[in-house]
Amino acid sequence: MSLKGKTAVVTGSTSGIGLGIAHALAQDGANVVLNGLGTEKDNEKAIAEVKKHTTRIAFDPANMLRHNQIAEMIAKAERDFGSVDILVNNAGIQHVAPVEEFPIEQWDSIIAINLTSAFHTTRAAVPGMKKRKWGRIINICSAHSLRASPFKSAYVSAKHGLAGFTKTVALELAEHGVTANAISPGFVWTPLVEKQIPDLAKSENITLEQAKKQVLSRQPTNQFVTVEQVAALAAFLASEAAASITGANYSIDGGWTAQ
Ligand code: NAD
Secondary structure (H helix, E strand, C coil): CCCCEEEEECCCCCCHHHHHHHHHHHHHCCEEEECCCCCHHHHHHHHHHHCCCCCEEEECCCCCCHHHHHHHHHHHHHHHCCCCCEECCCCCCCCCCCHHHHHHHHHHHHHHHHHHHHHHHHHHHHHHHHCCCEEEEECCCCCCCCCCCCCHHHHHHHHHHHHHHHHHHHHHHHHHEEEEEEEECECCCHHHHHHHHHHHHHHHCCCCHHHHHHCCCCCCCCEEEEEHHHHHHHHHHHCHHHHHCCCCCCECCCHHHHC
């Protein structure tokens, strides 16, 4: 599957799933713009890893909370690489707390990073995609775009919103050679999941080991989904073979949402 000559912007790609997707797209020949808010060391490590592939890469530190920085990231990628052909809206954060105790700033940040930033990137990237009659928008949703869990009110709201946004954009762009699809992973062992285990243990008054077990019990396979599995699906959706797939929401969750 060659993506040679295409340029991908992957938000939140200095860690976890985004970094895996950046790898997979670079392996298939795409130029990649990495983005994230990690430490300088994290960012340098991510850049060095993805650079191993024979592609042009760049790093943009745009904060997904700032619409001006998001618009500039897309404009700069278009200036430097000539186009943004593949947009992966992956940046995301999580916070776990009962709704009546949910910190207002955490609610606002989760909605802004996990949902609204995808509107800003899409809004900026779509004119170029339409002009070139080719584009791939891939939104990293979650099993929580289809199911709810207690204590995750902001995350579940943002992911349901992102799934709806994906379908709307797919309809608007269907005749322009641009597809928009969602990927909804179950639990993938990344820093985002690792960090929420202590919060869950605290909210439910259980041990860390019990919290981890509780998380995995949602997935009939009893296994975490891997970053590489999610990345391979994203690379397929970016490929020519997926040209007729649009408006879909792919579950990759070990059977969680089949229940
Ligand atoms: P992660 O914590 O490993 O990575 C998150 C990335 O987002 C990092 O690169 C981080 O720097 C970046 N980021 C955070 N805030 C940002 C901001 N304001 N501006 C720019 N970048 C920012 O998380 P992950 O598990 O790889 O999650 C990636 C996506 O996958 C998220 O949208 C998450 O909701 C989704 N997801 C994860 C899982 C899972 O189990 N890990 C399951 C379903 C969906």
